[in-house]
Amino acid sequence: MxxxxxxxxxxxxxxxxxxxxxxxxxxxxxxxxxxxxxxxxxxxxxxxxxxxxxxxxxxxxxxxxxxxxxxxxxxxxxxxxxxxxxxxxxxxxxxxxxxxxxxxxxALFALAVYQRSRYEGRIIGITGTAGKSSTRDFLAALLDIKVPTFASFGNWNAIEGNALSLANLPPKGELAVIEISAGAIDGLRRRNSLELVRHHDAIITSIGVNLTSKTPTAKYVAEIKSMLFSALPDDGCAYFSSAVQEIETLIASAGSHKRRIVGRPGESSISVEIVGEELGKTHLRISFLDYTADVSTNIIGSGQLSNLALALQCAADLGADPRKLVEKVSEITLQKRKMEVKNYTLSDKSVHLLNDCHNATLVSFSSALNYLDRLSRGFRNQIFVIGKIVHIEGWEKHVYETLSHDLKRCNPKTVILFADGLDPLEHELKSLNMNVLRATDAKEALKLIRRNITDQTLIFLKGSHRGTEMRELGDSLQKHLRKRSVEYASANA
Missing domain, CATH: 3.40.1390.10 (MurE/MurF, N-terminal domain)
Incomplete structure (x- = not known):
């Protein structure tokens, strides 16, 4: 080991x-x-x-x-x-x-406090409504170019997960990246991650409506998450995108600390420009102060590319070589079910699957659908399988109305709603004259997908896995398409 x-x-x-x-x-x-x-x-x-x-x-x-x-x-x-x-x-x-x-x-927290007290390196804390884990993974991979970098585990971003990460900090390590939830920042069970983690730099990936029972507006979300900035030490740096919602709240919380507003001229030292897109691939032009290069990457979607830009800016500020950073971008891949693209050939049909059902917020939905809107003309048929957005109690009508218009813009031929609690979304979609089907379980959804596949079909899966079978559906669909594709290849070998 x-x-x-x-x-x-x-x-x-x-x-x-x-x-x-x-x-x-x-x-x-x-x-x-x-x-x-x-x-x-x-x-x-x-x-x-x-x-x-x-x-x-x-x-x-x-x-x-x-x-x-x-x-x-x-x-x-x-x-x-x-x-x-x-x-x-x-x-x-x-x-x-x-x-x-x-x-x-x-005992868990005692171990965390002790290990944090003897850690000698620099910690970057990351939060946001969407993109926390991806940004953490991007940044850890980029910083590994400079020195071995510790990263927090999986989706364990609540207070107990932060304690788990801290308990594993290598005392002589130089850099660590810790993902922190809003609840852990605000305080849970008489503990607070700001006091526990004691980060040196901070990244906020995005701001959007989520957990409405606790944070009922985007502004309130921003006020909670931006506490990550206000807790910075004197030499700390605040990182966020120029396109983030409630940007003035973040600027105010950053106060007199150094800040990097990526995408705003004069407030960042890098730029990430899309020069071409195809399904599953983005062609980028990445510019640093004294170095510019073009690179192709498997990272797709405006949200994930914004996360990449934040990670690149932070890594460059912490001393990583720009040329090696660009090389690394070509190697980085997203985690399973995060804008994951698979291509299949079934007899006379070409089928493409975009699986983004790792999780779902309105922010991540908008990012994925903006991407699909730019690519939709390349497909004859689009089947969207849409699940629910969780933690929006009382805001279903507003959230699903916004989502319905984003879906309409992509003009899918078929929308399959896959979860209970989606009546408000069904109502909005039908009012926009969209073809809406309902599926109560993974077996029924798979049957509807198969029935609607034609040549040059794009299947898009997006929705929270919490309390649903969305992941199971994605796995079953991939298994089915892979089997059919292998059978066709064998028959024509």
Missing amino acids: SEPILWTAEEVQRVTGGTWLELNPQGRKYRRCTFPTKYLDSDCVVIHVHGPGWPDKCIDGSHQRGMTSDDLIRRIQNYSNTMVITSQRPTMPTGTPVLLVRSTYD
Whole structure:
């Protein structure tokens, strides 16, 4: 493993105040601390998600719901040199070191605070209504050109996820990129990520309506997220786009700190210009103060390209070589289901799938649909499978009315609505004389898609996966199209 050693057993015991129940592992060292079992590995400290403090989202996301300490110990038996931190005394004998603490939730934060206190590098905090994870991944990849860069895990951007990231900071590391949710900035469960992370620079990717029960307007969203700027140290820099909503709120929060408004002449040192687009590919001209180059990239859509520009500006400011940055842009790819393009040939039909169902906000919908609007004339048939936008309670009519007009502009032949709660969107689309179908489950949606496929068809999937089968539909559709494509290729070999 390439990561630096992070923890000794003695440090874990001292920081958490725990008591050894099995095998005091004197002198043992560990490379990772985790509570999501997804990140289990050898040389790992595993925190048992048990007892008070843990929110349901963490329990479910950790895949430890209902696990006893015995269950967890059995779960990690196949990994070498592991340790379990638990507040529940095991009943089975074990060869795994077990550290008993009063609260595993408090232990997580104790480990985070300790590790952050000895971290010697610079931290870039990232937030926004959409694009947080992508920008984090872009920036980490770009900064890796200069020095190995730590990045936070997956979508763990709430307060517990921030603690998990901090607990894994390599003490001698130089750069780290941490994704932070609005709730973690505002404060959750008597803790606040601004105090926990103590970032040096900050990026806000976008501002839009989301979580309306807590942040009912874009301005209120901006006021919460821009706290990331107001908490900067004296030498910190605030990064945001010239096209961001509520820009004056962000400027005010940045105050006297250095700021980079990417896309505004005189306030940034780079520009990213689209010189050509095709499905799944963007041709860019990237300019720095003393270097300009053209490059092709798999990053597509105005939102993701704005995220890339923010990451490029930050990486350049932190000393990465512009020529190497441009080279890296050609290699970066988006995560699965984020503007992911697949092309298939089925008998006499050419079919293209754009899967963007990783998540959905009105901001990310607008970005994807703006992209499709520019490319739509290249396809004879477009099938849009649209799911719901979550966390817009009370704003459904406004949000879906805006979305319906964005959809109309792309002029799809068929719109399949795939989720409950989409009656307001159906009403708006039908008032615009659009062809609307409904599907209650993935099987029915797949049947409707297959029925409407013709040659030169573009299928677009977009909607939140939370509480829906949108991801399952995307996986089933890709499996079906891949199978048909392979069968056709074999028949014509």
